[in-house]
Amino acid sequence: MQEGRILSAKRINNDLLRGVFENPLRYWLIIGFLAIFVLGAMGAAGYMINRGLGVTGLNRPVYWGFFITNFVFWIGISHAGVMLSAILRLSKAEWRRPATRAAEVLTIFSLLTAVMMPLIHAGRPWRVIYWVFPYDFSRGIWPDVRSALVWDPSAINTYLTSSILFVFVALIPDIAVIRDRTTGIRRKIYGVLSLGWRGSTRQWKFQAIAGILLSALILPVFVSVHSIVSWDFAMAISVKSWHSTIFAPYFVIGAVLSGVSGVVTVMIFMRWIFGWEEYIRKEHIESLAKLLVVIALGWFYFFAMELIFGIYGQEGDELATKHMQMFEPPWVWFFITFIVCSFCIPVPMWLFSGVRRSMFWMVVTTILVNIGMWLERFIIIVPALARKQVFSGTWYTYAPSAVEITIVAGTFAMVLLLFLLFAKLFPLIPIFDIKEGQVLRDEIQVGRRKVPAVIRED
Amino acid sequence: MTKTTILGLYTDANYAAEAGEALERTGLSNKDFDFLTDTPYPEGALGERHSSHRLYIFPFIGALIGLTTALLLTTATQVSYPLITGGKPVLSIPPMAIITYEGTMLGAILFTVIGIIFESRLPSMKKQIYDDRITEGHIGVVVTCDESKVNDVEQALTQAGAIDIKKENV
Amino acid sequence: MLREAIKLSVHGEEIDPKAVASEISKGFFDLGLVYKSTLWILLIIFLIGVVAFTLKALDGGIQPNERYNWGYFSAISAFVLMGAGSAPLVATALRLTKNHWRRPFSRIAELYSLVGILVVFLYIPLLIMLPPIEGRKTIWFTDQFPGVPVWWDFLGILFLVINGIALLVISGIPDLAQAVYQSNGKKSTFLKPMVRWWKGSQHQWNIHRLSLISLGATYFLLLILMQSLINVDFVMSLIPGWKDAIMPAHIALTGIQTGIALVVLTAFLTKTFGNQETKKYFPMESFWSISKIMLALSLLWAYFWFAAFMTLWYGRMPVEQTILKTFMFEAYRWPFLLNVFFSFLLPFLLLIWNPVRKSILGPTFVAVSVLFGAFFMTVRLYVPAFGLKDVVGHELMFVPEAIGPDLLDAAIIFGVLSGVILIYMLAAKIFPMISIWEFKEGLLYQRVRPFMRGNFLVVGRPE
Numbered sequence A: 001m002q003e004g005r006i007l008s009a010k011r012i013n014n015d016l017l018r019g020v021f022e023n024p025l026r027y028w029l030i031i032g033f034l035a036i037f038v039l040g041a042m043g044a045a046g047y048m049i050n051r052g053l054g055v056t057g058l059n060r061p062v063y064w065g066f067f068i069t070n071f072v073f074w075i076g077i078s079h080a081g082v083m084l085s086a087i088l089r090l091s092k093a094e095w096r097r098p099a100t101r102a103a104e105v106l107t108i109f110s111l112l113t114a115v116m117m118p119l120i121h122a123g124r125p126w127r128v129i130y131w132v133f134p135y136d137f138s139r140g141i142w143p144d145v146r147s148a149l150v151w152d153p154s155a156i157n158t159y160l161t162s163s164i165l166f167v168f169v170a171l172i173p174d175i176a177v178i179r180d181r182t183t184g185i186r187r188k189i190y191g192v193l194s195l196g197w198r199g200s201t202r203q204w205k206f207q208a209i210a211g212i213l214l215s216a217l218i219l220p221v222f223v224s225v226h227s228i229v230s231w232d233f234a235m236a237i238s239v240k241s242w243h244s245t246i247f248a249p250y251f252v253i254g255a256v257l258s259g260v261s262g263v264v265t266v267m268i269f270m271r272w273i274f275g276w277e278e279y280i281r282k283e284h285i286e287s288l289a290k291l292l293v294v295i296a297l298g299w300f301y302f303f304a305m306e307l308i309f310g311i312y313g314q315e316g317d318e319l320a321t322k323h324m325q326m327f328e329p330p331w332v333w334f335f336i337t338f339i340v341c342s343f344c345i346p347v348p349m350w351l352f353s354g355v356r357r358s359m360f361w362m363v364v365t366t367i368l369v370n371i372g373m374w375l376e377r378f379i380i381i382v383p384a385l386a387r388k389q390v391f392s393g394t395w396y397t398y399a400p401s402a403v404e405i406t407i408v409a410g411t412f413a414m415v416l417l418l419f420l421l422f423a424k425l426f427p428l429i430p431i432f433d434i435k436e437g438q439v440l441r442d443e444i445q446v447g448r449r450k451v452p453a454v455i456r457e458d
Numbered sequence B: 001m002t003k004t005t006i007l008g009l010y011t012d013a014n015y016a017a018e019a020g021e022a023l024e025r026t027g028l029s030n031k032d033f034d035f036l037t038d039t040p041y042p043e044g045a046l047g048e049r050h051s052s053h054r055l056y057i058f059p060f061i062g063a064l065i066g067l068t069t070a071l072l073l074t075t076a077t078q079v080s081y082p083l084i085t086g087g088k089p090v091l092s093i094p095p096m097a098i099i100t101y102e103g104t105m106l107g108a109i110l111f112t113v114i115g116i117i118f119e120s121r122l123p124s125m126k127k128q129i130y131d132d133r134i135t136e137g138h139i140g141v142v143v144t145c146d147e148s149k150v151n152d153v154e155q156a157l158t159q160a161g162a163i164d165i166k167k168e169n170v
Numbered sequence C: 001m002l003r004e005a006i007k008l009s010v011h012g013e014e015i016d017p018k019a020v021a022s023e024i025s026k027g028f029f030d031l032g033l034v035y036k037s038t039l040w041i042l043l044i045i046f047l048i049g050v051v052a053f054t055l056k057a058l059d060g061g062i063q064p065n066e067r068y069n070w071g072y073f074s075a076i077s078a079f080v081l082m083g084a085g086s087a088p089l090v091a092t093a094l095r096l097t098k099n100h101w102r103r104p105f106s107r108i109a110e111l112y113s114l115v116g117i118l119v120v121f122l123y124i125p126l127l128i129m130l131p132p133i134e135g136r137k138t139i140w141f142t143d144q145f146p147g148v149p150v151w152w153d154f155l156g157i158l159f160l161v162i163n164g165i166a167l168l169v170i171s172g173i174p175d176l177a178q179a180v181y182q183s184n185g186k187k188s189t190f191l192k193p194m195v196r197w198w199k200g201s202q203h204q205w206n207i208h209r210l211s212l213i214s215l216g217a218t219y220f221l222l223l224i225l226m227q228s229l230i231n232v233d234f235v236m237s238l239i240p241g242w243k244d245a246i247m248p249a250h251i252a253l254t255g256i257q258t259g260i261a262l263v264v265l266t267a268f269l270t271k272t273f274g275n276q277e278t279k280k281y282f283p284m285e286s287f288w289s290i291s292k293i294m295l296a297l298s299l300l301w302a303y304f305w306f307a308a309f310m311t312l313w314y315g316r317m318p319v320e321q322t323i324l325k326t327f328m329f330e331a332y333r334w335p336f337l338l339n340v341f342f343s344f345l346l347p348f349l350l351l352i353w354n355p356v357r358k359s360i361l362g363p364t365f366v367a368v369s370v371l372f373g374a375f376f377m378t379v380r381l382y383v384p385a386f387g388l389k390d391v392v393g394h395e396l397m398f399v400p401e402a403i404g405p406d407l408l409d410a411a412i413i414f415g416v417l418s419g420v421i422l423i424y425m426l427a428a429k430i431f432p433m434i435s436i437w438e439f440k441e442g443l444l445y446q447r448v449r450p451f452m453r454g455n456f457l458v459v460g461r462p463e
Helices: A009-016 A025-051 A066-077 A079-090 A100-121 A125-132 A148-181 A184-193 A201-234 A247-274 A282-312 A316-327 A331-344 A346-350 A359-386 A402-425 A431-439 B013-025 B057-080 B093-119 B132-136 B147-159 C017-025 C033-060 C064-096 C100-129 C150-182 C186-195 C202-234 C247-273 C276-281 C284-315 C318-329 C333-351 C361-387 C407-427 C436-444
Strands: A441-446 A449-456 B003-010 B033-036 B139-146 B164-169 C446-451 C454-460
Touching (some): A009 A431, A025 A247, A079 A100, A079 A148, A148 A184, A148 B093, A201 C284, A247 A282, A282 A316, A316 A331, A316 A359, B003 B013, B003 B147, B013 B033, C017 C150, C017 C436, C064 C100, C064 C150, C100 C150, C150 C202, C284 C361, C318 C361
């Protein structure tokens, strides 16, 4: 596990603040490239708001299409933060150190993106203010607490607020590092943000407690968020194949799979952009890959149970929907792509150490996983809606329009763009965490071998 | 009697820990000095004072406030503007439980963060003795003592290997 | 004075690695008076249970039509499968995650695989009592497949038990060898030829390690598969119209929770009533660490339950409402409430407090609570499922009456539980309850060392 060198504090500061203080050309080229997609998406959204939802492929009975699929997908990606940061912090895994902040930041930006999707999907987003926010209005109608669509904002808002606070608390010591290296107005701003942090033993003690306590508190929220999003579907009895008790854990574990895969992709991307080979090492990616194998197997169990119990009831309409999802074109191609990309290719590959320690293959496999997971949500939502009505005369299909494709592509660019902009202001790898890892490194002599060891506080 | 705050700067944590021992030998207790570091050290490694706290009250108070707020919100809004759907009861525990749960967790987390910032004695309003080199890997030993002890403290810090010493009157 | 020492924790006792085998093996081959007396009492209660079983069998017979009489027998059998079946997984899973604190629990968990022999015998009459799958929904989908479900369920349980015993034997051989060579006596002389081949060579240890990983992985897969299959065959498919995809996973999770509880309770009893020399092998830190997993599992239990409840409740479909009334809110309300209290509420309310987690009694008390909770869960699921006479139908249209236990049921329950403890106590005399090789391995990589002005535990990571 300890393949890296011991580095001085100054060297760690210089390396990890490279993103904040340096301006490599490739960084700005990537920002520009992403900005094009984001602007395109904004234009498409503006066009759609101006012209109405008719410019999308949505139509009776498929009222949820690309936008809602994308909403569920980004909620899924947001689960990376808590999975890696909270669970690995609680289990005191040493290899979490370079991954935690990237995961937490990815959580925040993917949540923000996810929240945008239902707003865009509403067609007239300002109307959401009437529907969701609990203030009196002369219409005499309040948000219906009994609707799963109202549970969503309460859960997402809680998770978003918690994640932002979690990131901020852990960022305070690193903000102090930037404060001490800057002058003028920048020093003043970072000084305010650091709240006067000095690094006293009491402050570090509470930083450690914060990590554990907030992790423990945020974990139940993390589980509840995607469960509640899954209940947008599971509560509905009219749409066949949705009303299943397993949707909550199935969606959560799928979210963890796509989220952790997303973090791996982003970490390798960070390693390349900022030259962080000393900090994001093969051992970290290998550990993440092993974790992914476990998560993928767990996901597969829930996928199999969902499929088996969809067929278990032997209900004609549900069997027909399942048949359509798995065997009828065009859905069959999406289904095959989904299962191959999210499980059949990556998981067997991750069993090999050579793949786990290869940055290239890990990027490829984790991107494949997310392609598969995006399609999984699409296959759950759209085919079931296409056959929603009892009479076949009202059956229809769905094809996304250019507007929807542009907006969805834009969300991917937006998350990456926000991520890179964050890197301009704050370090993406927690500086104090890396330094702590160095302090806690030790060795034990066993026979003729020096075994790497860790100093534990309890 | 006026108090003086002295900051001794060290390049190595072991020297800083030795400085702590030297200060104790001058008659000071570990309540009179503290360490400023750029990374957390295992608790007790530097010989620092044990700090007690009541942080655990904050999440409970926050959870209680969150639970009450969410419960009131869901109950009061539905009772004030009843929306009867399909003949089902207006006040229904399972859906209210979900929003109440989220409110409880939000309250707990918000108050936990407030508690952490408060117990860390942040935000620090007054300017306290500090050196930018601490975030570059140096260890600071901060001592608060009477004027009469300043020389002893300075000597102890220097003998332990301090590369710089700063003083401020409190 | 600060100096390096070999210890399991900072405040623990110093351990001499050379003395580990002799300390753990001390008294291994002896059956003291208290031990023998306990065995006899357990045997008597077990035999009373067998007599009660026989009387019940003679009264109505063991056949599908008489199934409604055997609800409590099916519940206690499921409880034993859940707990004793999942316990070996605790050893495997903790070994795979390479925790340094797992070592006191490993062998204790593995020994429960021998209780699987009892499980096989318990399930034979139960499988005979399963009605044919014709005309009802099952996870097998067709009755044309030969042997479904009886033979496949039986083979699954059998393979699970064989896998578990193989795991125990492979894990235990090095320790049995050490115990045999540490002792002199008739029993050790008898066992010497069986362990003579174990030399402790590097090759043997490599095979040992790979075998444990492979057998552990297969055990895990088989356990999850069998828990899912058994619970669908014995509960869900006996209730017309009940379709609940999360139920097998919920029960598998409860099994893991129960397995951990069994292991923690057994570890506590071993520490309390075992030799003075072996008490130091059960540090508080191990109980503290496993209590965090217990807290997580109690929360997960509640989550899985709520996911099922919310989906079924919200849909307002008649059959789902009837199922909720049967299993939770009307007929079996009290077992359900006790289940929730002991599996979730009490563990959660206790384990959120750090002083409770950071102790030995705290996690043990919670373990006892979890065991009660798991029992009530099997009662509220299996008794109504077995009690329903008409399983061939589209949907359950009425809430059946609750069935209470009679004297014979109570005798069978106590008999089965005594059988479990009896087999375990006998198993503990086949392989040492504390894993000698694992402790010795751990002590290679653990030191308590001075670091600046404090003493800290240093844990090596050989991988």
